Amino acid sequence: MKMFALVQKHDGYSGTSEGPSILSCEPWLEPVTIDVPKLQEGQVLIKIAMASVNPSDLHFIKGEYGQPRVKGSPAGFEGIGEVIDGNGSYAQSLKGTRVSFVVAKGGSGTWAEYAITDAVGCIPVLPNLRNEDGAALIVNPLTAMAMFELVKKTESKSFIMTASNSQLCKLLIGLGKDADISPICIVRDAKQGDHLRKLGATEVLDSTDTDFTKNLRAIVKNLKPRVMLDALANQLSADIFMAMPNRSRWIVYGKLDTTPPVIPEMGQFVFSEKVIEGFWLVKWFRETEIGEQMKVIKAVQERFVSGNWKTEVSEVLKLHEVMTGLPTALKTDAKVMFTPK
Ligand SMILES: NC(=O)c1ccc[n+]([C@@H]2O[C@H](COP(=O)([O-])OP(=O)(O)OC[C@H]3O[C@@H](n4cnc5c(N)ncnc54)[C@H](OP(=O)(O)O)[C@@H]3O)[C@@H](O)[C@H]2O)c1
Incomplete structure (x- = not known):
């Protein structure tokens, strides 16, 4: 199966410290059609509904974040979508579920039509949670x-x-x-x-x-x-x-x-x-026991669904618009989101 994706142009770290601003996507991202990566044990394949753009994504593509880049791999840490396949019994059990997630180590990024992450890290979301909130839930x-x-x-x-x-x-x-x-x-x-x-x-x-x-x-x-x-x-x-x-x-x-x-x-x-x-x-994820994490995640969803919180979105770009549209979209007062089409 093939997908459209914005992949990273570089490996590892850059050694620079320029911060999360970009004047152009060209130095860091390449729009390509690639094979959807194969699922490893415990992973799910997610059809992306919406992906967010956080400062950490920009730090990351520039090689200035706390983990190394992988050349040719799709960028984007966070998103929401439907699980369409899984490797392993728990991963399979999530098929058809709408989930919020961040891409775990060994996965494939959200700035693409499909993403891959660990099944255990996926958060099944309430039906009335907006995609704008679900893509920025974590x-x-x-x-x-x-x-x-x-x-x-x-x-x-x-x-x-x-x-x-x-x-x-x-x-x-x-x-x-x-x-x-x-x-x-x-x-x-x-x-x-x-x-x-x-x-x-x-x-x-x-x-x-x-x-x-x-x-x-x-x-x-x-x-x-x-x-x-x-x-x-x-x-x-x-x-x-x-x-x-x-x-x-x-x-x-x-x-x-x-x-x-x-x-x-x-x-x-x-x-x-x-x-x-x-x-x-x-570090909070590493040090907080799973029961406490679940309690906080439940409270987060409730705050969004009740309207106590709202993700403010200034622009939603289609993936094929990102290379030209992202630098200008980032100049606005609220979040930029991507949708596949
Ligand atoms: N440590 C963690 O675990 C963790 C987790 C999540 C987020 N974060 C960090 O939290 C921060 C906010 O994230 P976000 O997604 O909420 O950001 P965001 O919505 O994209 O907003 C970024 C804000 O930063 C302001 N800003 C940018 N550069 C600035 C500068 N040089 N001087 C003054 N203000 C500046 C912008 O101000 P204007 O509106 O005036 O342009 C904008 O209001 C980021 O640094 C992100 O990396 C850290």
Whole structure:
């Protein structure tokens, strides 16, 4: 059986650190018609209904992610579709099931008509879950849930987020609002403020505003946030962290900017008991027992189906439009999705 796919042009890592922006797809992706790969024991073949585009996909195709590329293999980590074949009894039992999934090691990516992954990692979805939510059910929602647990454990009544107009931060704003823990959102475009406030942000600060530092200090003094969830990992992040109270935690989970920070007051790690740490969903999966994972996944689906959460989609591209359309589509304010046809 043949399929149309966007395959990676390179193997391994690139050694660069340019971040998840692309001006053109040509250096990283090739549109091709290839044989659908053969299923290994425990794997399923999924007919893709919709695939998402996450910053991790862009880091990955550029050779800057935490796992090596495989030349000639379809890109794309996450998607939703129907299981049409399986190797092994459990995998076979999923035939005909609509599932959300991320591609496991040894699988075949979602930016194609068909994808392959481990049957055990597939999440059968509720019939009324929208494809837009199902194609982005795992990477951002589980990260939001897991990081929000870290926020709750600190007992801080507020938390700061950088790059707050991201889909992930929009989910975190909803969690903060429902738990009465105030989200303080840092953006780089003041126009995004109204929408984030409607979602439940308590404060939205534009980092390009000349009064940013003064406004930040006032908010920190008032709300005393002791956690920063940070996707930038740059000088702005460091400056915000230096302004936060004693015993604050800086949790880095993304690297959207490429210039590393200088930390001017190292004494804060000694005398103010501040801590910098990282979060990676892959590690959360490794360290969280399966029963707990299932509970979180159920809660995620319920939030989407009930309308408490919504994946905001700005553009849906057909696979054959991606090579020319993706760089421009990525300039919008919400998620880009792919459909096979
Ligand atoms: N560690 C993990 O396990 C994990 C899991 C999931 C996601 N993540 C990370 O979470 C982050 C958000 O993911 P997402 O899918 O929600 O992203 P997204 O919806 O694609 O949004 C990305 C956001 O980042 C902002 N941004 C990009 N570069 C920036 C820069 N240099 N300075 C300031 N803002 C910048 C954009 O701001 P504008 O709107 O102003 O352009 C946009 O709002 C990414 O870094 C991703 O890699 C990590």
